[in-house]
Amino acid sequence: MKTEFSLAQLANPDIAEADKILRACVHCGFCTATCPTYVLLGDELDSPRGRIYLIKEMLEKDRPPTKAVVKHIDRCLSCLACMTTCPSGVNYMHLVDQARVRIERDYRRPLAERLLRGTLALVLPDPKLFRTSMWLARLARPFAALLPAPTTPSPTPSLLRRIRAMLALAPGALPAPGAVAGQVFPAQGERHGRVALLQGCAQQVLAPRINQAAINVLTRHGIEVVLVKDEQCCGALTHHLGRDDDALRRARANITAWMAEAQAGGLDAILVTTSGCGTVIKDYGFLLREDRDFAGPAAKVSALARDITEYLAPLELKRQSRGEGDIVVAYHAACSLQHGQKITQAPKDLLSKNGFVVKDVPESHLCCGSAGTYNLLQPDIATRLRDRKLANIASVKPNMIAAGNIGCMVQIAGGTSVPVVHTIELLDWATGGPRPGSN
Numbered sequence: 001m002k003t004e005f006s007l008a009q010l011a012n013p014d015i016a017e018a019d020k021i022l023r024a025c026v027h028c029g030f031c032t033a034t035c036p037t038y039v040l041l042g043d044e045l046d047s048p049r050g051r052i053y054l055i056k057e058m059l060e061k062d063r064p065p066t067k068a069v070v071k072h073i074d075r076c077l078s079c080l081a082c083m084t085t086c087p088s089g090v091n092y093m094h095l096v097d098q099a100r101v102r103i104e105r106d107y108r109r110p111l112a113e114r115l116l117r118g119t120l121a122l123v124l125p126d127p128k129l130f131r132t133s134m135w136l137a138r139l140a141r142p143f144a145a146l147l148p149a150p151t152t153p154s155p156t157p158s159l160l161r162r163i164r165a166m167l168a169l170a171p172g173a174l175p176a177p178g179a180v181a182g183q184v185f186p187a188q189g190e191r192h193g194r195v196a197l198l199q200g201c202a203q204q205v206l207a208p209r210i211n212q213a214a215i216n217v218l219t220r221h222g223i224e225v226v227l228v229k230d231e232q233c234c235g236a237l238t239h240h241l242g243r244d245d246d247a248l249r250r251a252r253a254n255i256t257a258w259m260a261e262a263q264a265g266g267l268d269a270i271l272v273t274t275s276g277c278g279t280v281i282k283d284y285g286f287l288l289r290e291d292r293d294f295a296g297p298a299a300k301v302s303a304l305a306r307d308i309t310e311y312l313a314p315l316e317l318k319r320q321s322r323g324e325g326d327i328v329v330a331y332h333a334a335c336s337l338q339h340g341q342k343i344t345q346a347p348k349d350l351l352s353k354n355g356f357v358v359k360d361v362p363e364s365h366l367c368c369g370s371a372g373t374y375n376l377l378q379p380d381i382a383t384r385l386r387d388r389k390l391a392n393i394a395s396v397k398p399n400m401i402a403a404g405n406i407g408c409m410v411q412i413a414g415g416t417s418v419p420v421v422h423t424i425e426l427l428d429w430a431t432g433g434p435r436p437g438s439n
């Protein structure tokens, strides 16, 4: 794609990067076939190619985002299916990230929208505030039915529709808090490695059992696990809201904490059980490439970051009898894992090797609609995607559904009675831990 940035514009490293990305695009449109919003809405401007044109126009003309640009960028899930499909290697992720930052900086959203986004950016990354908000949502849930229900799904939902969606996603009860920052879990038997495990923000409130399962599996196989003190939200949630000052502040704080831990006790890897977070931590090196003090450490942290299944894949796990017959597991490939990190086979191989009958879900490249805060901000598109995902999952008749991302787990569980578990919970069960759902 021909671009027309001036030399002065190209002196800005972000614009130089956008120029490189835009030039790689040959307008072929292959990406449209796998883009969930194009598949659902059929509008070229809700396809990757259409959005790339909108972003190009905004950046080249150096003008504030228009209402139309904001509408179509807001509808993008950042699922990155387009990057998997693109034959030219267009880095759509770095382009749309720039567009979101520009929208946040230069576009004045209506007051209610600003308040909503501000609240999400404040509450979601803070486990204490998030726990309180879940408790309040539980109290408010009976009143959700009084809020107006949409007669037809809308790609531009009202504030009340979004509040209704948030209340619907809030769990009926919260589990007790899990392991706390600063704890070290020694390896059982001879120590073969030492890792940090990202504690996460929403996940530690909604499902502390996931990281507990990871700790069980790792320590059982001779790996010491550290929950690093002073670690915080990885920044993914605010990064996807275009609030990069907040996201980068969190990234720097985490890099400082992890590098200090690596120097003090040694770290073979930084493990992540939420693939949405893993994708962003693996991108810290890029996000901080222009930061004189942090570029080097950020690159080191990104090189150390591993999804839990990526780390376990080469290990021979000590499989034990589960005492049950065949369990058919529908493997839901989270977008951040399959498209963001290109990890497709490891989780399925681990499950098969450890005694589960793994079924691929038809249309597995399509997002379930969770996508960070997407199911809260765009509930109607998100619900359509979820229902499509659930129909595809039902077609393989599973006993359980496995996924590697808490956002997907909550989204899918909202529409099915089939248990939805994390891949690591099944691996814990297969190697001597509790049956998921029994503790």
Ligand code: SF4
Pocket (backbone or CB within 6 Å): 034, 035, 036, 037, 038, 046, 047, 048, 051, 075, 076, 077, 078, 079, 080, 081, 082, 083, 092
């Ligand atoms: S990230 Fe997903 S929703 Fe956004 S343009 Fe790409 S495929 Fe479409």
Ligand code: SF4
Pocket (backbone or CB within 6 Å): 024, 025, 026, 027, 028, 029, 030, 031, 032, 048, 049, 082, 085, 086, 087, 088, 089, 090
């Ligand atoms: S598939 Fe790649 S090169 Fe083709 S239009 Fe989409 S982004 Fe551009």
